Amino acid sequence: MKINDWNRIKVLTLLAVLAGVxxxxxxxxxxxPVEDEFGKLRFSFAHRIDGQAIVFDDMQYINxxxxxxxxxxxxxxxxxxxxxxxxxxxxxLDAWEDIHYVDTDLENTQIYAFKDEIPVGNYNxxxxxxxxxxxKNQTLMFVNPxxxxxxxxxYLGGGYHYMKLNGxxxxxxxxxxxxxxxxxxxxxxxxxxxxITGFIQNYFEVELxxxxxxMKSGQTLDFTIVLNVEDWFQSPTVYDHNQWGGxxxxxxxxxxxxxxxxxxxxxxxx
Amino acid sequence: xxxxxxIFEIKRIRLSFNKxxxxxxxxxxxxxFFILLFQSACNKPPQEExxxxxxxxxxxxxxxxxxxxxxEDNPMTVEGVELGRYLFYDxxxxxxxxxxxxxxxxxxHLQANSFECGIDHPEYIGGFTHGITGKPTHHVMLPLxxxxxxxxxxxxxxxIYPDNPLPQYRNIEDLVWMGVIAEHEMNSDxxxxxxxxxxxxxxxxxxxxAFGSETVTFxxxxxxxxxxxxxxxxxxxxxDKYMRGELQLTQSELSGFVLFTTEEGADCFHCHGGFxxxxxxxxxxxxxxxxxxxxxxxxxxxxxxxxxxxxAYKATTLRNIEVQGPYMHDxxxxxxxxxxxxxxxxxxxxxxxxPLMHHVNRGGVQLLPAEKEDLLSFxxxxxxxxxxxxxxxxxPPKFPDEQ
Numbered sequence: 140m141k142i143n144d145w146n147r148i149k150v151l152t153l154l155a156v157l158a159g160v161x162x163x164x165x166x167x168x169x170x171x172p173v174e175d176e177f178g179k180l181r182f183s184f185a186h187r188i189d190g191q192a193i194v195f196d197d198m199q200y201i202n203x204x205x206x207x208x209x210x211x212x213x214x215x216x217x218x219x220x221x222x223x224x225x226x227x228x229x230x231x232l233d234a235w236e237d238i239h240y241v242d243t244d245l246e247n248t249q250i251y252a253f254k255d256e257i258p259v260g261n262y263n264x265x266x267x268x269x270x271x272x273x274x275k276n277q278t279l280m281f282v283n284p285x286x287x288x289x290x291x292x293x294y295l296g297g298g299y300h301y302m303k304l305n306g307x308x309x310x311x312x313x314x315x316x317x318x319x320x321x322x323x324x325x326x327x328x329x330x331x332x333x334x335i336t337g338f339i340q341n342y343f344e345v346e347l348x349x350x351x352x353x354m355k356s357g358q359t360l361d362f363t364i365v366l367n368v369e370d371w372f373q374s375p376t377v378y379d380h381n382q383w384g385g386x387x388x389x390x391x392x393x394x395x396x397x398x399x400x401x402x403x404x405x406x407x408x409x
Numbered sequence: 410x411x412x413x414x415x416i417f418e419i420k421r422i423r424l425s426f427n428k429x430x431x432x433x434x435x436x437x438x439x440x441x442f443f444i445l446l447f448q449s450a451c452n453k454p455p456q457e458e459x460x461x462x463x464x465x466x467x468x469x470x471x472x473x474x475x476x477x478x479x480x481e482d483n484p485m486t487v488e489g490v491e492l493g494r495y496l497f498y499d500x501x502x503x504x505x506x507x508x509x510x511x512x513x514x515x516x517x518h519l520q521a522n523s524f525e526c527g528i529d530h531p532e533y534i535g536g537f538t539h540g541i542t543g544k545p546t547h548h549v550m551l552p553l554x555x556x557x558x559x560x561x562x563x564x565x566x567x568x569i570y571p572d573n574p575l576p577q578y579r580n581i582e583d584l585v586w587m588g589v590i591a592e593h594e595m596n597s598d599x600x601x602x603x604x605x606x607x608x609x610x611x612x613x614x615x616x617x618x619a620f621g622s623e624t625v626t627f628x629x630x631x632x633x634x635x636x637x638x639x640x641x642x643x644x645x646x647x648x649d650k651y652m653r654g655e656l657q658l659t660q661s662e663l664s665g666f667v668l669f670t671t672e673e674g675a676d677c678f679h680c681h682g683g684f685x686x687x688x689x690x691x692x693x694x695x696x697x698x699x700x701x702x703x704x705x706x707x708x709x710x711x712x713x714x715x716x717x718x719x720x721a722y723k724a725t726t727l728r729n730i731e732v733q734g735p736y737m738h739d740x741x742x743x744x745x746x747x748x749x750x751x752x753x754x755x756x757x758x759x760x761x762x763x764p765l766m767h768h769v770n771r772g773g774v775q776l777l778p779a780e781k782e783d784l785l786s787f788x789x790x791x792x793x794x795x796x797x798x799x800x801x802x803x804x805p806p807k808f809p810d811e812q
Binding site for chain 1: 472473474475476560561666667670671672673674676678679683684685686691692716717758760762763764765766767768769770
């Protein structure tokens with residue numbers, strides 16, 4: 140082989156390598172067309188009575204039953220947040236990691252930033268589970284506080300409280316009496332309180348009214364989920380603390396009234 | 410001079426490199442070897458062992474939290490824990506050496522009593538502690554158990570907590586210096602304590618192993634003792650074994666467990682835990698109805714300024730509670746029977762009563778005599794004798810200067 144041939148081979152090889160590098164690098168630098176077709180969603184939580192932010196530990200509220208009452212603290216779980224599309228499709232966010240704890244004493248719990256990216260498009264409503272569904276509500280799945288402090292005793296059905304709403308009301312003797320409006324798994328008693336024959340799952344689905352929205356490319360939407368305390372006590376059944384007393388974890392009838400009333404407790408502000 | 414000669418020799422060899430390459434190389438290596446040997450002999454470092462502490466692995470018992478309260482600047486090490494054990498038990502931590510004046514953490518915190526005083530302490534009659542000069546401690550003691558899971562504050566009022574804006578009041582480390590200087594405890598000063606420890610043979614070496622310096626600082630004293638205290642894990646009671654499926658509780662214990670965890674029973678679980686919270690405390694603060702008038706200047710209100718915290722104190726863990734009398738912040742109850750009687754019939758209303766005390770307007774949970782017995786049986790199932798006698802937590806057979 141002559142020297143000129145060698146030179147020609149070297150030049151051609153060099154050109155081929157350069158062309159390869161150019162092609163590869165041009166592939167890498169192409170923007171990902173999928174990346175911009177998502178947005179993010181974040182909930183913050185607000186807690187109100189009669190449309191105003193709660194003034195805690197102040198006996199200034201009157202419920203539908205006429206009970207004067209105060210609220211000391213509210214702690215609860217929401218889970219299974221689902222975005223419903225116009226075409227009937229559903230998107231559950233952060234599945235199995237979506238049990239979110241909210242505590243009026245802990246600010247860091249009052250923001251729920253979803254990990255999942257939300258595809259752009261129109262959604263006609265948002266729903267979630269108040270509490271935790273039967274499949275997910277397993278004892279010791281939270282071992283760290285504050286969630287672990289929400290455990291629901293094994294004897295009463297296990298898992299976790301859906302909610303603790305603690306406060307006080309002015310009872311019929313004009314005494315300030317504590318109430319623990321606690322919701323979770325109910326019990327069926329053969330003879331109260333020693334013989335339990337079954338359990339009742341009291342969690343329920345919340346459909347947020349006026350929760351349609353459009354997710355745009357690269358957007359982060361911040362929605363406020365409002366818990367309106369007075370709604371626990373008024374519709375469809377008036378809840379009277381004088382009737383149900385200070386504790387209801389072992390009173391399924393009271394929890395049933397409360398959960399039936401829960402349909403309109405939550406609202407959304409966009 | 411010798412070094413100069415060596416250098417001269419090297420120069421001469423290099424000049425003749427081309428002529429006698431390999432013999433010259435050999436000579437160079439030999440000379441270099443001696444130079445290095447000479448230099449290393451002259452610059453010999455002090456005989457300090459390198460700082461290579463061994464990480465201490467805490468085993469998390471079944472059902473316990475996985476988040477631990479271990480400050481970033483005080484990771485647990487085997488050497489730190491070992492040093493902490495000596496210091497915890499060494500009466501010279503009081504900054505004094507006369508046998509009459511010694512006082513250590515262990516003077517009051519007895520292992521047999523869950524690292525608190527206990528009602529049967531030989532010196533502190535009835536469980537009421539006082540300092541070295543006789544000044545009484547403001548509150549009775551709290552046990553030093555499972556504290557690595559407490560992030561909600563130490564002491565009855567939670568004065569010590571991790572995000573305290575005052576950095577000297579944040580964690581177990583800080584309880585050490587507080588104990589040394591407090592009039593109602595050691596009534597000493599940290600400099601004196603530090604100097605005494607520095608001058609005890611054996612301790613500087615242990616500090617070097619634990620923290621990389623033989624110089625004793627009080628900060629490192631606090632760190633070592635805190636590390637030792639964080640190893641105090643009690644999780645092998647009958648109830649723990651029940652949780653792990655290793656045994657069945659007695660019928661009385663089971664009945665007591667049901668009472669413990671039901672609102673219509675004794676209603677203990679919201680503050681004192683249970684199967685889902687095996688710490689048997691929330692480490693939070695409640696006014697649970699002991700009084701109607703509050704005069705203690707060191708209650709939770711002192712920390713928060715929240716009127717709803719008048720008369721509120723930490724919910725203590727019920728693990729090993731049987732050996733932790735007297736009970737309540739002021740030790741007003743001598744026995745667990747007294748405590749159960751209080752919760753059953755003598756709870757008092759006040760404006761700041763915790764909402765969790767929903768039985769208050771009928772005086773308590775109204776347990777029947779048999780129910781009180783069952784509840785007591787269950788509470789006794791939280792007794793962990795293995796912990797109370799674990800040699801790893803006991804006084805070392807010899808202190809560093811006695812080895």
